[in-house]
Amino acid sequence: MTALTLHPTSLWHVVEHHIRRTRRSWAGLLLSGVLNPIFTMLALGVGIGSQIDDTSSLGTNGYLEFVGPGVLAGSAFLQGGFTALWPTMSQLRWEGAYQNVVRTPCSAAEVLTGHLLWIALRLTFSSSLFLVVLLIGIGWESSFALLVPFIAALTAVSVAAPICAFTARRETDRGFALIARMVVTPLFVLSGTFTNVESFPAAVQAVIKFFPAFHGIELTRMFVNGTSEIGAALGHLAVLAVWIVAGWFAAVLGFQKALTP
Amino acid sequence: MITTTFAVRSVVERNIIFFRRDLGILLAGFLEPIFWLVGIGIGLNSIVNDVEVAGELLSYREFVAPGLIAVAAMNGAAFDSTFNFFYKLHYLKLYDAMLATPLTLSNVVSGEVSWSVLRSTLYASVFLALTAVLGLISSPLAILIIPVAALIGFCISAIGVFSTTFIRNWHDFDYLSLALQLLFLCSGTFFPITVYPDWGQALVNLTPLYHGVELCRHLALGTVGLVDLFHLGMLAGATVGFGLWAQKRLEAKLLD
Numbered sequence: 223m224t225a226l227t228l229h230p231t232s233l234w235h236v237v238e239h240h241i242r243r244t245r246r247s248w249a250g251l252l253l254s255g256v257l258n259p260i261f262t263m264l265a266l267g268v269g270i271g272s273q274i275d276d277t278s279s280l281g282t283n284g285y286l287e288f289v290g291p292g293v294l295a296g297s298a299f300l301q302g303g304f305t306a307l308w309p310t311m312s313q314l315r316w317e318g319a320y321q322n323v324v325r326t327p328c329s330a331a332e333v334l335t336g337h338l339l340w341i342a343l344r345l346t347f348s349s350s351l352f353l354v355v356l357l358i359g360i361g362w363e364s365s366f367a368l369l370v371p372f373i374a375a376l377t378a379v380s381v382a383a384p385i386c387a388f389t390a391r392r393e394t395d396r397g398f399a400l401i402a403r404m405v406v407t408p409l410f411v412l413s414g415t416f417t418n419v420e421s422f423p424a425a426v427q428a429v430i431k432f433f434p435a436f437h438g439i440e441l442t443r444m445f446v447n448g449t450s451e452i453g454a455a456l457g458h459l460a461v462l463a464v465w466i467v468a469g470w471f472a473a474v475l476g477f478q479k480a481l482t483p
Numbered sequence: 484m485i486t487t488t489f490a491v492r493s494v495v496e497r498n499i500i501f502f503r504r505d506l507g508i509l510l511a512g513f514l515e516p517i518f519w520l521v522g523i524g525i526g527l528n529s530i531v532n533d534v535e536v537a538g539e540l541l542s543y544r545e546f547v548a549p550g551l552i553a554v555a556a557m558n559g560a561a562f563d564s565t566f567n568f569f570y571k572l573h574y575l576k577l578y579d580a581m582l583a584t585p586l587t588l589s590n591v592v593s594g595e596v597s598w599s600v601l602r603s604t605l606y607a608s609v610f611l612a613l614t615a616v617l618g619l620i621s622s623p624l625a626i627l628i629i630p631v632a633a634l635i636g637f638c639i640s641a642i643g644v645f646s647t648t649f650i651r652n653w654h655d656f657d658y659l660s661l662a663l664q665l666l667f668l669c670s671g672t673f674f675p676i677t678v679y680p681d682w683g684q685a686l687v688n689l690t691p692l693y694h695g696v697e698l699c700r701h702l703a704l705g706t707v708g709l710v711d712l713f714h715l716g717m718l719a720g721a722t723v724g725f726g727l728w729a730q731k732r733l734e735a736k737l738l739d
Contacts, residue, residue, distance in 0.1 A: 250657035258661050265668035270523075272678050273531045273543075280530070396505070403511035408518045417526030
């Protein structure tokens with residue numbers, strides 16, 4: 223492996239490539255990235271919320287306050303995971319845009335980093351829109367809420383990076399549906415998104431807390447509801463950081479392998 | 484000349500051979516509703532109030548479980564009749580190839596729909612067995628959920644294929660995914676539709692999954708009544724209507 227240098231211009235070109243592509247598909251991103259999670263939050267928050275009298279065991283004033291931040295960070299996780307599968311494979315092999323990019327001065331490591339930056343940027347944007355709707359619903363509790371879109375972006379990258387490492391090592395999309403539906407989706411549903419993880423057996427809790435979704439969701443919930451504790455928050459951030467850094471390293475190696483002729 | 488049975492069976496067989504290589508995808512379809520049952524139905528059971536259905540008070544997990552059987556049936560049919568159907572139609576050109584054999588268009592459609600119905604029935608049956616083991620089913624009438632699941636699969640296939648004939652590219656599937664997500668969330672699956680205002684309840688009555696959810700719930704409880712004939716009629720009507728319309732649109736697409 224040659225020395226890793228990440229040139230900002232190269233990174234920007236990869237991000238710009240995606241911004242330009244999105245000019246043709248923004249409606250779809252808005253539907254799947256913004257409207258879909260907002261409907262999920264409202265249907266469950268208001269619908270199930272109307273059947274709940276007392277949410278003190280969840281630690282919030284109402285169910286919407288619990289489920290809103292859960293769905294915000296959870297769907298960022300979901301989108302990060304899905305984008306790292308088929309859309310990444312498409313750029314790497316099917317459409318092959320990235321094979322052309324590495325014929326320019328842009329390196330495989332820069333392609334991967336730009337790719338993850340784009341995911342982060344997209345999630346920052348869509349989570350901001352989600353956050354506005356959520357805050358209209360439950361009211362402003364804490365100025366930490368302003369950090370939430372960045373937490374959502376980190377949550378998305380914490381799952382996208384390791385899955386990109388997997389995708390880059392595959393020739394076909396066999397097994398993708400399994401990862402999406404047996405790893406990413408269950409983590410979205412079970413990581414304290416809709417209910418307290420304390421209601422699960424200890425072994426299940428341990429598995430859930432190993433993965434990053436739970437930590438992104440907890441951080442988001444703290445920040446939205448103004449219940450932040452510095453120690454716990456740093457702990458959650460550290461877990462996200464470990465997944466991002468380890469995933470990034472593995473994905474750089476994978477992209478270098480996939481993009482070297 | 485070949486018989487219709489042989490023709491339809493060969494289309495179903497192609498799907499079976501295809502999925503035999505990727506059993507994981509079938510397995511994932513079984514498990515997905517289970518995650519929702521655990522994450523919401525069981526996870527929130529102690530917090531959500533008991534729900535009244537047909538005069539009986541149900542714990543929240545007993546309320547959610549039968550609805551998720553209907554969802555399992557919907558999921559079983561939804562992917563094959565939309566995403567996979569589009570891929571086969573426009574990319575694989577599978578149907579052009581099939582029509583170059585003695586198969587007719589109606590054989591091909593019947594075969595594909597039969598496969599979807601099989602998959603729906605399989606998903607719903609496994610999930611029904613699981614909910615019964617968990618003690619969430621209280622009536623032997625629940626066994627009738629299996630044919631109802633087949634009807635749900637039939638109905639979703641017909642609507643799915645019909646919708647897919649309008650789809651131009653992969654981006655259009657985002658609309659379809661959103662529609663499926665709304666059906667999943669708002670069809671009385673997780674909360675009773677009495678939460679909605681009157682116009683909202685009228686709207687939900689026009690959607691397919693709601694009728695499936697109600698039928699499964701009533702059968703699981705053993706509180707079947709006249710209203711279930713209405714639910715059956717709506718599902719059957721939508722199946723026939725959209726099925727015929729889909730066939731018309733496909734004829735125009737494939738036979739010219």
